[in-house]
Amino acid sequence: MNNIFALIKLNFLSAINPANKRQSKLNKFLIVFALLFLLGFSTFYAYSFIMVFKESNLNNYEFLIAFSILASNFFVIFLFFSSCTNVLYKSKDNDTLFSMPIKKSTIILSKLISILLLGYVYQFIFVVPFTVIYYIYNGFNFLSFLCFLFGFFVEPIVPLCLSCLITCFFSFITKKIKYKNLFSTLALFIFFGLFMYFYMQINVYDLMANPNSTNFINYLPWINWLYVSITQNNLLFLLYNIVLAFLLSVFIYFFVYITFFKLCTELNSSISSKSKIYYKNKPVFVSLLNKERKKYFSSPMYVFNTLFAYLILLGACIYFAVDKSLINSLKEIIQISSFTLCVAFITMCFFILSTANISAVSISMERQSFSLLKGMPLSFSQIIWSKILFAFLVGLPFILVSSIIFAISYNISFWLFLMIVACCIFYNLFICMFGIVMNICFPNLTTQNDTVLVKQSLSSFLSILIPLVFVMIATTIYFNISLNLGYYFLIIISILIVLFLILLYFIIFIAKKKLQKII
Amino acid sequence: MLEIKNLTKTYGTKKAVDNLSLTVKDGELCAFIGKNGAGKTTTIKCVCGIIDFDNGEIIVNGKNIKQEPLDAKQTFAYIPDNPSMYDFMTAISYLNFVCDIYKVNKKDRRERIEMYASLFEIKENLGQEISSFSHGMKQKLAIISALVHNPKLIILDEPFVGLDPTSTHKLKNIMKDLTKLGVSIFFSTHILEVAEKLCDHVIILNDGKIVKQGTMKEVLGDESLENIFLELNENE
Secondary structure (H helix, E strand, C coil): CHHHHHHHHHHHHHHHCCCCHHHHHHHHHHHHHHHHHHHHHHHHHHHHHHHHHHHCCCCCCHHHHHHHHHHHHHHHHHHHHHHHHHHHHCCCCHHHHHHCCCCHHHHHHHHHHHHHHHHHHHHHHHHHHHHHHHHHHHCCCHHHHHHHHHHHHHCCHHHHHHHHHHHHHHHHHHCCCCCHHHHHHHHHHHHHHHHHHHHHCCCHHHHHHCCCCCCHHHHCHHHHHHHHHHHCCCHHHHHHHHHHHHHHHHHHHHHHHHHHHHHHHHHHCCCCCCCCCCCCCCCHHHHHHHHHHHHHHHCHHHHHHHHHHHHHHHHHHHHHHHCCHHHHHHHHHHCCCHHHHHHHHHHHHHHHHHHCCCHHHCCHHHCCHHHHHHCCCCCHHHHHHHHHHHHHHHHHHHHHHHHHHHHHHCCCCHHHHHHHHHHHHHHHHHHHHHHHHHHHHCCCCCCCCHHHHHHHCHHHHHHHHHHHHHHHHHHHHHHHHCCCHHHHHHHHHHHHHHHHHHHHHHHHHHHHHHHHHCC | CEEEEEEEEEECCEEEEEEEEEEECCCCEEEEEECCCCCHHHHHHHHCCCCCCCEEEEEECCEECCCCHHHHHHHEEEECCCCCCCCCCEHHHHHHHHHHHCCCCHHHHHHHHHHHHHHCCCHHHCCCEHHHCCHHHHHHHHHHHHHCCCCCEEEEECCCCCCCHHHHHHHHHHHHHHHHCCCEEEEECCCHHHHHHHCCEEEEEECCEEEEEEEHHHHHCCCCHHHHHHHHHHHC
């Protein structure tokens, strides 16, 4: 039992992995701050639904529960799906653990519990504020609270089991495939594309008006059962959830127990596939960009966590271009003007760009080979700008295509289209530069696990969080001060130029010294 | 070729390198030995411009590593103790990448890569991903990547670790041949027999300070390098 706790602790510590004691304190402070901020954000978001209900004279507060459980499940599946392979099968500490006198069951349980604990953090951020707001406006009920309390701990078990099964399935398929990284990435996209498609099937407005309407959540029993148990104080449905979670977790435990060694061995033994031998000269900067491209696409986790957001942007634009009913109904209900639609589109682009920050871990992903790069006759600006430019180029086509689709489908004038594109391009540049600055300030070259770096490292955390504050402020300015759209664009671009200059100053004058210290 | 003057590097309160001065002449094969944690890798990383240092001066081929880092780096090659290369690349794409950085033309890179890859018996593996390589093969690739741009100074940190006996023998021969062509080699090692047989010059480091240095004859006298090394460590 002690071994399990020790291993869980080890897994958690490796997620923070500070370079030194001083940085460790700063890391802890920033992580607590970021968690509090996210909780605040979630509460603000939940409260904004209450505002909408009040304006529309709706009293279906149950929607808050349905929405929060569904959203948290989506993010938890997203997290588990990416963590399972890396934490379970491809973890760098597996060889060491196997050689120690630790039971196989202890290793598996500690890994599964570590993943589950991360799921609780995600769930806490989404579900708790929404439930609190629900109880404030709908009235507190002890039975309902009991269902919520038990449900909170039971709920992520089903997504964990499903993610385990799916990742096992993918691992079995991809183990002998030459381009397994590409295949894994594509499979991840297809899986989440399907999930997003179903997610989009939720008629949010219908659910707001009538929580008992036939909806997507009815097809996901564990979500539906928790929703019904909390909103209708039904202990029987909670029991269903507990039984399902128990049965699935027992099945998954034995399934992983049987397949663990076989998959670990096969996934970590690379098959050597020969490619053509060539001798080609390239300019230094092109060669660096090429290296960035190869590094980026070599990690399905890295690609999935960043490119996925861009695909959502593109997918959403295509979806709303084909099916205009939702936008049109919103136009009628809350009388959205074309200008507001443009601001909404820019906000969506900014949000996506903030969450898909490639440069935030691009130095950390170099790991120990960063020393090799530093030993080469390359200037620091060449290293930094190649990373910034690559991240910028990945986002650029998605922004351009999405803007064109949006402009054509909603008859946006050419002038407005140009302003939207300019805003998004400036923001993309700002995000790429900000990401690299965060990575220079909070590097982590020692963590071998891609998931830990991409999803849980301090640099990626901050480079998502801080720009989101900017997005919130920019949107609040527009909606609360009732700005003219021209002024809105002017303010946004001016702020971005100022931020760009600050970051440029940092990169030119401070980054070199900080980079020199990174080892 | 390499001149280090009063180099000092501290980590917090610990002095990893303490007022170290040394010179490696053109065409000289210099061994850098010391126990674990003596400051060998730190010194090498300072020379290569990988880490910053507190005091002192490092001159490589007449270029100051702090003031003219790119010119200095252009003239030397560095092989780290742990050959952590880009696992996502194939061996050939990694070598092409290195050649691009050091601006080696197409003809020369083809000739040199083919020659060294044949010599170290990894020509057949050039099209494979580095992630599928064993430690020894990675070490061979790191050595080829260091030799491919004809450096004037080669800095190697524990180069024989992971190499099979045949490759170790070949590397020793290459090192000797290169010094005949005027290339200087500065390497750290724990294999004292190799250092004794191979090198013209030896530097013994302990707790960041040089405890003995000079030509191999001067340092050895009538004793073996192993005895001298053990004596110096016991005295400390």
